[in-house]
Every structure is written in structure tokens, then in C-alpha cells.
Amino acid sequence: xxxxxxxxxxxxxxxxSEAIALLRPLGAPEYAEREYQFLRALSPHLIRSATLRSxxxxxxxxxSASESVVAHLPYGTVWVNAAGRIIATNEQAAEILxxxxxxxxxxxxxxxxxxxxxxxxVHAIQMATVNExxxxxxxxxxxxxxxVPLVISVIPATIPAALxxxxxxxxxxxxxxxxxxxxxxxxxxxxxxxxxxPAETRLAEALLENETVDSYSLKSNVSxxxxxxxxxxxxxxxxxxxxAELVRALLASQPHVML
Numbered sequence: 001x002x003x004x005x006x007x008x009x010x011x012x013x014x015x016x017s018e019a020i021a022l023l024r025p026l027g028a029p030e031y032a033e034r035e036y037q038f039l040r041a042l043s044p045h046l047i048r049s050a051t052l053r054s055x056x057x058x059x060x061x062x063x064s065a066s067e068s069v070v071a072h073l074p075y076g077t078v079w080v081n082a083a084g085r086i087i088a089t090n091e092q093a094a095e096i097l098x099x100x101x102x103x104x105x106x107x108x109x110x111x112x113x114x115x116x117x118x119x120x121x122v123h124a125i126q127m128a129t130v131n132e133x134x135x136x137x138x139x140x141x142x143x144x145x146x147x148v149p150l151v152i153s154v155i156p157a158t159i160p161a162a163l164x165x166x167x168x169x170x171x172x173x174x175x176x177x178x179x180x181x182x183x184x185x186x187x188x189x190x191x192x193x194x195x196x197x198p199a200e201t202r203l204a205e206a207l208l209e210n211e212t213v214d215s216y217s218l219k220s221n222v223s224x225x226x227x228x229x230x231x232x233x234x235x236x237x238x239x240x241x242x243x244a245e246l247v248r249a250l251l252a253s254q255p256h257v258m259l
Contacts (some may be wrong), residue, residue: 008043011050018050039230076176079157082129084109084122087171096176102143102150103176110174117141124154128172151177190250194237207247 010018022031022039076093080086086108089097090215104111112118120139127135134156140149157173186208187201196204199222206216213231217224231243240246 008039008046010043010046011054018046020046078110078174080110080125080174082125082170084125086110093176095138096150096178099145101145103152112141113144114142121152121154124152125172125174128154128156129170130218131170134170146178146180148179151179153177194234196234196237197230200230200233200237203227204234204250207243208250223225223256 002037005021005023007019007021010020012018020039020043022035024031033144048146076096077090078086078093079088079096086105095112097103102113102117104113108122112121121141124137124139127137136153136155138151138153140151142149153175155175157171187205190196190204191198191201203216204221206220213224213227215229216222217227220227233240234246237250238246240249
């Protein structure tokens with residue numbers, strides 16, 4: 001059994017306690033003053049180490065939550081360093097880049113197919129990764145297989161700790177928005193944003209397709225008065241007063257990530 005014991009408390013938090021204990025067996029001499037001095041000198045270093053471990057655990061939990069959110073966004077996400085080298089992508093981004101329509105990967109770097117888009121991409125990454133006054137911006141990339149362009153948002157960011165820490169930062173997060181891949185229909189989006197009724201949603205969709213009140217009334221077999229009632233409700237729910245203003249508001253309601 002132990003006869004002599006010296007204990008130094010290092011750290012204590014909810015549900016966890018850290019300490020250092022020195023034990024000597026029966027028959028061993030008692031601790032000398034130099035050994036107490038050694039423990040007193042060692043304790044501050046152990047305390048700092050415990051504090052750093054606690055902070056790292058907190059950061060890891062936060063990072064894990066952030067990565068989970070980014071991984072499940074309905075957009076492609078690409079981490080790049082200041083040199084434009086790709087550090088990581090989520091599944092949606094990998095699918096978009098594999099299609100190689102407007103944007104692809106060459107030698108582990110993003111490449112836009114059109115010269116003008118390539119210049120915009122390089123400039124945006126530079127602006128997002130300069131040491132001072134980092135700025136984000138967005139732009140559209142033309143595609144050959146799709147009429148709808150690919151929208152790219154470039155955001156100054158701090159790289160997740162779980163990714164390569166030696167990749168040559170600072171870093172930028174690129175969000176790739178392929179609106180042809182949206183899993184939620186426009187009508188559902190409008191209903192969610194403005195709390196529209198099914199009838200109001202159908203009218204909103206018609207207006208976005210360049211229908212007029214009269215043409216929609218004829219096609220849907222709904223009286224003009226009823227259509228105008230729904231239109232007035234759309235004005236009230238979107239905070240608009242004119243039909244052109246209403247259409248702009250509905251178009252701007254698409255869930256783009258733009259800066």
C-alpha cells in the first residue's frame with residue numbers, strides 16, 4: 001500500500017476532474033522540500049495543458065457542428081486556399097464539378113471554362129484571401145449544357161480544424177448554386193416564405209410566367225374578381241403595391257446565397 005502521497009489538482013469542470021498524484025510505498029522516506037518544489041514548478045504547465053485540452057474539445061464540438069451544417073446544405077461547398085488549391089468539397093459540389101459544365105477541376109484547382117468567368121473566379125478568390133480587408137462576392141458562370149448559369153458565392157472563411165491545417169491559408173469558402181438541382185419546388189418555397197394559400201401560390205406562379213390577370217382568369221376558369229382578390233392578398237403578404245414590384249419581390253425570394 002501507499003504511505004506517502006502528494007496530490008496537485010490540475011483542472012476541474014462539470015463531470016470531469018484532473019489531478020496529479022505522487023505515491024511512495026511503505027518504508028520509503030518522506031518527500032523532501034525539493035520534490036515539493038518540483039511539483040509546484042510543474043503544476044502551472046499541467047494546468048495550461050489541461051486548459052488547452054478543454055478549449056480544443058470545445059472547438060472540436062463546434063467544428064463538428066459547423067461541418068455537419070455545411071455538408072448538408074442544398075448547395076455545393078468548396079474550400080480553397082489562397083493559391084486556389086481545393087482543400088475539401090461536399091457531395092453536392094463533387095457532383096457539380098464532375099459534370100464539368102461551366103466549372104471543373106484541373107490539377108486540384110477550380111477552373112472556369114469561359115475566359116471572363118475564369119478571371120472573375122481568380123479575382124474573387126484573391127479578394128477573399130488577402131491578408132487585409134478580405135471581401136466576399138458572387139457571380140454567375142455560363143454553362144454549355146444548361147441555360148441556367150451556375151451561381152458562385154466566394155466567402156472569406158477560416159478553415160475547419162478537421163481539414164488540412166498546412167494547406168497555405170488564408171482560405172475561402174465557395175458556395176456553388178445549381179438551381180436546376182433544387183429539390184424544393186418554387187411554389188413550395190413561395191408558400192413557405194410568404195405563407196400563401198394554394199390559390200395565391202398558383203397566381204404567383206402564373207405571374208412569374210408572364211401571365212396577366214385576365215389571361216390567368218381565362219386559363220384557370222376563375223372569375224376576374226376572385227383573381228383580383230388573390231392579387232390584393234399577394235400585395236399585402238409581400239409588402240408590394242404594383243404588379244411589377246410584386247414579380248420582382250417573388251423573383252428575389254429564391255433562396256440564393258449571394259453577397
